[in-house]
Amino acid sequence: MKSSAPEINAGSMADIAFLLLVFFLVTTTMDSEMGMMRKLPATLPPGTPDPPIIKDRNVFVVLANSNDQLLVEGEFMDISELKAAAKEFIENPMNRITLPEKKLVDVPFFGVKQVSKQVISLQNDNGTSYELYIQVQNELAAAYNELRDELAQNEFGVSYQQLIEKKEKAKVNAIKRIYPQRISEAEPTDVGGE
């Protein structure tokens, strides 16, 4: 046998690695940090004139009460129907007179295009559950995103998400001008209470 330096016993290496592993398991969390981004309206300085009144046909009213029921444009609605209703309202494909008016806007890539003057108004009660509130926000955002996606597919042949990922700002902004996301939140009511 050849004489060589004695090997270091590596048996305890596993224990050390396990200790480190347990440390990381305990001190870290798995949840990925994701969320729905929103922008709050700035507080208006006192003396600001009232905003112009918007015609009824241009406003899509969504009310949520303390029993987590929805009233959309005066009719009771289940949350699962909200997205389709919002899409129909935003797009107004048949140019119905009960749905929003349109104005002609010159948009890059698209030329002069009819853009609806839609606004979505959302009001909840102080007793509405946060879960329903998020669902409503999510469905309305989904309605906008689906319309934008359809437009991106038709015009550029790629999805809206891909346009954002490829940082094609000009195209994204053009789509946003055709379907601007206008969700306004009214002061909540306090009927249901805590």
Place this chain on the structure above:
Amino acid sequence: MGSKFKKEGGRGEPAISTASLPDIVFILLFFFMVTTVMREVDLKVKVVVPSATEIQKFKNKSLVTYIYIGSPTDEKLGTSARIQLGDAYAEVQDVGAYIETRRGEHDEAEVPLLITAFKVDRSTKMGIVTEVKQELRKVSALKISYSSVEGITFK
């Protein structure tokens, strides 16, 4: 019968080599180091965030301030929703001051980019959330995010 079955403790099985065990554990360790993030605070309220589909990842986590709202984990404190800022319970009127201290920790140029993330339990009533939002408007912390997990929103 004879030699069909060997007697126990005769020659003994050769020991399985455990030399690769540390390597396996290290791979696991690196997996967890990469996929997880450090827990930022000890939660004092129960928070199960709602699920949503139209969500985005935060671009820069250091710019995010969390506000937790939910019922206290300590049952002696009752079940009504409480706000947690940093490591402690807080009241609605403390929100503004907390945002200001968080702003002080950042560069002035970064202040408009700061995001306030709501980590709110799904069963919470909107009343308390709205009050917090009004406080945020007062200190013009307007960029907010409703933390949620990806998933189906309703059955």
